[in-house]
Amino acid sequence: MASLNRRWVQIIAAIGSNGYWPGFRDGAIYQGNLKKVCVPGLNCYSCPGALGSCPIGSLQAVIGSINYTVSFYIIGFLTLTGSIMGRLVCGWLCPFGLIQELFYKIPTPKMRLKGLAANLKYLKYVILAVFVLILPALWVNSAGMGAPAFCKYICPAGTLEGGIPWVLFNASLRSAAGFLFVWKMVLLVLTVTFSILIFRPFCRVICPLGAVYALFAPVSLYRYQIDEHRCTRCGTCVKTCKMDVVAFEKPNDPECIRCGDCIKSCPHGALRSEFFILNNSAPTTDD
Incomplete structure (x- = not known):
């Protein structure tokens, strides 16, 4: 890693994860074979340019399926990636990490999470357990299928990369946007605001993928x-x-x-x- 410029690696990783340019032009999600493969960073499946799948979204989709199955591919992917790189993925390969860092460059007084606020870092493990693992498995509809709770109710990356583009592309979606979209926009605005003041607040406090890789950090x-x-x-x-x-x-x-x-x-x-x-x-x- 000595000879690599981290910012350029982040940019290349972001472009590589979202390189389906016709999706932005035509307002269509790429559904080719690459979409069956997970990317290492947090990147919304519904982004018009997304070429791969977000491991957190994929994990929720499998857990919440009617068959109540466990994807050994996704678990294996996260284990292998975490065992080799740990949170190197967060610092070098995650598109939403790059977005937060760019907002942090806006000249303003900066804040640090100290004292009791520093303990907010443990919240991401709670979100991983509750919104990614438990709710999709237990909070099911009449057909026995669970909703991807983190993607649906929390993820600001999904709102930025998927929700906003689709509302802009599709007039019917604009007219149908309701409380949930407003709620997700509020969370996105808060994330952007805190990203200007605090370095990577989403990564520190909220991100369940960061929580997964953090578990491997001491032994990667x-x-x-x-x-x-x-x-x-x-x-x-x-x-x-x-x-x-x-x-x-x-x-x-x-x-x-x-x-x-x-x-x-x-x-x-x-x-x-x-x-x-x-x-x-x-x-x-x-x-």
């Missing part, structure tokens, strides 16, 4: 290492980290999105990134 093959002989615990990495991770104490904190800012900022070269199986000993730098 791609990880950060700290050289105790070089580290002076000066705190430079802590001041640099926008996710408020104390890197010199816990370099593989579940909240770390592997942006590499701490590595670049360390005046002593005490932090490095490596694939654990390669057992690299030479320091590397991420962009």
Whole structure:
């Protein structure tokens, strides 16, 4: 990762996930074979440009199906991706993560989640359990099918990438838009507002996909290492980290999105990134 520019990787990943340009032109969802494949980041299935499926949306769809089945493909995909990369996906490959970062660049006074507010990071695990796993399985209609609760009631990425384009494309949808669409728009506006003030608030507090990858962060093959002989615990990495991770104490904190800012900022070269199986000993730098 040393020679790569993170912003360009994020842009390429966003374009690659939403590269079906005729969808924006014609107002039609791509339904080819690629749609059967999950993309690693949070990306709405209903986006006119979406080429793949969101793993969270796919997981809800399977859990909420009338057959009450479990998709070994989706579980395996999340396990494999998380085991290899952890939250590197969040920092480098997630389109909605990029969107939040671009809003954060708007010049305004910035805020940090400290004290009790820092505990909001645990809410994403509750949302994962309740809205992604439990409600789609138990809150079913007369036909025995559950709704994708997170996508339907919470996900601002779906509103931005799917809901708004379809309302703009389709006059009948504009006239039929009701309370649910208004509710989702309110959540989107709040997400955008907080993204201007706080670095990646959705990733920190709400995102169930981030919660999944966070579970793998301490044990993923791609990880950060700290050289105790070089580290002076000066705190430079802590001041640099926008996710408020104390890197010199816990370099593989579940909240770390592997942006590499701490590595670049360390005046002593005490932090490095490596694939654990390669057992690299030479320091590397991420962009």
